[in-house]
Amino acid sequence: MLIALIRNETLKILRRRRFAIVIGILAAILMLISYAQHRQLNENRNRNWRAELQQRVAGYQNALRRGRISDSWARTVRAEVTRLQFYIDHDIEPDKPTAPVVVRLVANVSGWLLPLLVAMLGSDIVSAEHAEGTDKLLLTRPVRRWKVLLSKLITLWMFATLTLLAAAILAWLVSIPILPRGGWNAPMFNGFRLSAGTVSVDQVRQLPLWHDALIAYGLQWFALLTVASISLMLSVIFRSSAAAIGTMLASLIGGSILTRVSPDWTAGKYLFVSALPLADYYSGSPPPYEGMSMTFCILLLAGWAAAATAVAFGLFTQRDVFG
Amino acid sequence: MRHSITGYSTLAPTLIASHLTKTIGKRVIVDDVSFELFPGEVFGFLGPNGAGKTTTIRMLVGLIEPTSGQVTICGHDLVKDFEAAMRCTGCIVENPDLYRFMTGRENLEHFARMLGVRDKEIERVAELVSLAHRLDQRVGTYSLGMRQRLGIAQALLGNPKLLILDEPANGLDPAGIREIRELLRNLAEERAMTVFVSSHLLAEIELMCDRVAIIHRGRILHTGAVRDLISNQRELELRVSDIARATAIANERSIVTRVANDRLLLAMEEEDAPPLLRALIEDGIDVFHVQRKVQTLEERFLEATGGETVG
Numbered sequence: 001m002l003i004a005l006i007r008n009e010t011l012k013i014l015r016r017r018r019f020a021i022v023i024g025i026l027a028a029i030l031m032l033i034s035y036a037q038h039r040q041l042n043e044n045r046n047r048n049w050r051a052e053l054q055q056r057v058a059g060y061q062n063a064l065r066r067g068r069i070s071d072s073w074a075r076t077v078r079a080e081v082t083r084l085q086f087y088i089d090h091d092i093e094p095d096k097p098t099a100p101v102v103v104r105l106v107a108n109v110s111g112w113l114l115p116l117l118v119a120m121l122g123s124d125i126v127s128a129e130h131a132e133g134t135d136k137l138l139l140t141r142p143v144r145r146w147k148v149l150l151s152k153l154i155t156l157w158m159f160a161t162l163t164l165l166a167a168a169i170l171a172w173l174v175s176i177p178i179l180p181r182g183g184w185n186a187p188m189f190n191g192f193r194l195s196a197g198t199v200s201v202d203q204v205r206q207l208p209l210w211h212d213a214l215i216a217y218g219l220q221w222f223a224l225l226t227v228a229s230i231s232l233m234l235s236v237i238f239r240s241s242a243a244a245i246g247t248m249l250a251s252l253i254g255g256s257i258l259t260r261v262s263p264d265w266t267a268g269k270y271l272f273v274s275a276l277p278l279a280d281y282y283s284g285s286p287p288p289y290e291g292m293s294m295t296f297c298i299l300l301l302a303g304w305a306a307a308a309t310a311v312a313f314g315l316f317t318q319r320d321v322f323g
Numbered sequence: 324m325r326h327s328i329t330g331y332s333t334l335a336p337t338l339i340a341s342h343l344t345k346t347i348g349k350r351v352i353v354d355d356v357s358f359e360l361f362p363g364e365v366f367g368f369l370g371p372n373g374a375g376k377t378t379t380i381r382m383l384v385g386l387i388e389p390t391s392g393q394v395t396i397c398g399h400d401l402v403k404d405f406e407a408a409m410r411c412t413g414c415i416v417e418n419p420d421l422y423r424f425m426t427g428r429e430n431l432e433h434f435a436r437m438l439g440v441r442d443k444e445i446e447r448v449a450e451l452v453s454l455a456h457r458l459d460q461r462v463g464t465y466s467l468g469m470r471q472r473l474g475i476a477q478a479l480l481g482n483p484k485l486l487i488l489d490e491p492a493n494g495l496d497p498a499g500i501r502e503i504r505e506l507l508r509n510l511a512e513e514r515a516m517t518v519f520v521s522s523h524l525l526a527e528i529e530l531m532c533d534r535v536a537i538i539h540r541g542r543i544l545h546t547g548a549v550r551d552l553i554s555n556q557r558e559l560e561l562r563v564s565d566i567a568r569a570t571a572i573a574n575e576r577s578i579v580t581r582v583a584n585d586r587l588l589l590a591m592e593e594e595d596a597p598p599l600l601r602a603l604i605e606d607g608i609d610v611f612h613v614q615r616k617v618q619t620l621e622e623r624f625l626e627a628t629g630g631e632t633v634g
Contacts, residue, residue: 004436011433015424133420135427137477140384140416141437142409322416323377 005143013121013159018130022117026167030102031174032190033109038098040177049093057084070263079286081214098183100209107216107279114167114220115227115252115276118160122231123244126150126316130239135321139156145317152234153309160224164217188212221280225234225274234306238315240261254277259288266290272304334362335398336412337485337517341613343382345375352378354541356392360485360517365507365548367532368521371628375541376521377417380489383519384414391427397484414482415491419474423463427454427473430462431480438481447477451506467494475503479510486510487519494526504531525621539628551625559596560616561587564609572602588616 015017044230058082064074101270126149129135140146151157185208207215227248234244255273258265275297281287282294336359345353353375360366370376383388385408387400395402421430431445449455452472458484462470471494478486482539491507494499508531510516522528528535529549536546545552563569567588573580576599580592591599591613603610 001439003538004439008433008436011425011429012422015422041533132423134422136381136386136416136420137434138437139386139436140409140412140414143437144405275329309460318388321381 001143001170002147002151002154006155009125009151009155010158013125013155014262016124018121018124019159022121022163023166023170024143025113025117026163026170027064027174028168033105034102034171034178037102037105041179044097044218047304050088050091053088057081057088059287060084060235066090069085076286079284080183083284084298085248092187096183096186099172100181100183100186101215102175102179103168104188104209104213104216107168107213107220108277108283112252112277113257114163114224116249117163118156118224118227119165119245119248119252120123121159122156122228123248124209124233124236124241125156125232127239127241127244130321131241139321146313149232149236149313149316153185153229156228156232157225159220160228161221164221164224168217184208184210216279216282219282222238222298223278226305227276228304229305230308233312236312237269252278263288269296271298275300336361336381338519339393340383341393341395341397343379345378345382345387346390346391349468350614352541353389356538356543356547358536358543360519362484363511363515363623364513364516364533365511365518365520365531367528367535368538369523369528369624370521376538376540377489379393379538380414380446380487380521381415383487384412384416385409398541410481412487413478413480413485414487415471415474415478415485415489417489418493419467419469419470421462421473423476424461424485427458427465428462428515430473431458431477434477436482438482448479452476452477455503458490468496468499471495471503472499475506480553483516485517485519486560489521490523491520492524493523500527507531520567525624537624537627544627545623555594558616559589559591559592559593559610561589561610563603564611564613564617568606569603569608572606572608573599576602 054118060077063069064077069077084094126135129138138148150250187206188209188211229246230245234247235241238244238247251271251273253267255271255276258268258271259274262268266289269287269292275290275292277285278294278301280298281292281297287297334409335549340359341357343353343356344351356375356379358366359585368376368379370420378387382389383391383401385394385405387460388402395407395409396408397590399408399411401408409439422433425433428445431449432442435442435445442560445458446455447459452494454472454476456468457469458463462473465473471491478488486507491503494502504527507518507520511518520528520531535548535549535552537544540547555563561569564583564584566582570580570582573587573589578599589599596613600610
């Protein structure tokens with residue numbers, strides 16, 4: 001029975017052309033990224049990457065010495081300096097543009113884009129039924145309401161997964177005509193740790209790119225499932241696609257503004273948007289607040305997803321359906 | 324209690340609505356509504372705008388939870404045994420809203436999957452509402468009448484025992500209305516289906532329904548056989564030269580009279596008319612016009628609701 005319901009929901013998403021729009025947006029943006037990498041590759045041909053890195057490090061250190069930057073920004077800069085120094089010390093050219101690098105980048109670069117696209121898919125999965133009046137038919141069939149909503153949640157999770165896979169596949173497809181295809185085994189470095197304002201390289205691990213990419217994608221996937229669950233809740237609450245997607249957009253953007261504007265208000269770390277760029281944190285950009293370990297972030301997102309799902313089911317199964 | 328003139332009262336009711344009440348805040352929208360529907364009858368549900376018609380229908384199909392009261396369909400309690408109750412029910416609530424971005428066939432397949440019904444059913448119900456030829460076009464291109472047909476087709480999937488239709492005549496042309504009316508009568512008479520129809524077209528109810536309930540301000544004012552409703556009050560309508568004297572003569576013969584639109588209305592049977600008419604003429608009153616008047620459902624309805632319009 002649940003399989004039949006999921007088939008129905010899948011059909012509706014496809015027929016509404018929501019997923020086609022997602023693929024279109026992804027393709028457009030990935031082509032731009034890939035093209036930018038292609039230009040960088042051409043420019044880099046005769047470049048001394050070592051000298052450039054050293055110059056960047058020197059620039060950052062000057063800025064730090066002058067001390068006119070905020071504490072939180074200084075932390076970020078220090079982390080970056082340590083990371084760049086590591087590449088110089090080990091004589092490794094960072095992020096040499098190849099097709100695999102573009103694929104790997106997508107897990108981070110599209111950190112805000114993918115949640116947005118998933119939110120777009122999710123915000124009208126319940127509200128559109130209400131707007132079009134079809135909920136009256138959907139909920140008067142011999143199927144309990146919780147099953148109807150569960151099929152919608154599972155379908156949404158499926159499409160969140162498909163969105164991520166599509167991003168990876170499209171990144172590969174648009175890159176291979178203009179960038180080198182090899183490089184899945186190129187070394188990637190991870191584990192730059194921020195502790196008490198300094199950066200340590202003790203736990204830096206070297207992984208082949210494909211392995212590193214798998215981890216980054218896995219984390220991004222988890223973040224997307226959370227976004228899917230929250231947008232389902234918004235869709236149930238608002239019964240209007242515009243209000244649901246607007247709220248999601250506002251929380252995504254508002255959250256990232258908040259972390260920048262008042263990094264000292266530490267309660268901000270409990271917002272789901274603070275923990276959402278899991279893949280970024282994994283790749284080395286420092287989380288905006290102290291005490292946001294990877295475990296903390298994952299648990300926080302799981303908590304938000306569970307709460308949102310509980311609210312969605314509670315409301316959906318109890319609520320009177322008026323016109 | 325007499326339930327139906329067609330004699331189905333010995334059968335178990337398909338639907339029992341008992342003491343349905345819906346209160347929102349302090350406002351009572353539906354107040355203690357009760358009725359029973361029997362197999363093989365077409366039951367009309369009549370009421371002006373805002374009378375609580377739609378709220379009642381939404382309670383019958385589980386979209387709205389009653390504040391108090393209970394709905395039983397085919398012996399299953401709607402709340403406790405929702406799936407079994409709805410398996411016996413096909414419905415259209417308010418408008419025939421279907422997925423406009425899908426074809427008629429895809430819509431039917433969608434709901435057939437929810438019922439676990441085979442694809443052959445789709446052809447059958449499409450044939451019943453004469454929609455088979457347009458089934459592969461997008462519902463967005465359908466006229467309201469065609470969506471109405473598709474809505475009915477959808478409601479017929481899975482052979483329900485109870486059909487609940489909200490304004491099924493909406494958007495249909497006279498030929499279409501007639502076709503649907505015949506279809507519904509057929510389903511009731513030949514398959515012993517119970518058909519519940521709400522309508523603001525009194526003439527439709529009069530033609531289509533066996534029994535009718537009139538709802539007004541959330542309360543049921545009257546439930547009964549349509550035939551009884553329109554014929555239990557027989558009057559003779561007279562146009563005479565002197566209403567006052569004619570009234571006096573009629574009252575002498577202990578006939579109840581009333582006056583409306585310069586006409587004298589007498590509560591009496593046709594057979595008793597000649598002696599009275601003779602008396603009137605002998606008294607020098609001119610009689611221009613005598614007619615037996617059967618009160619229409621519309622008049623009964625306006626009388627029951629205190630003259631408010633139907634909607």
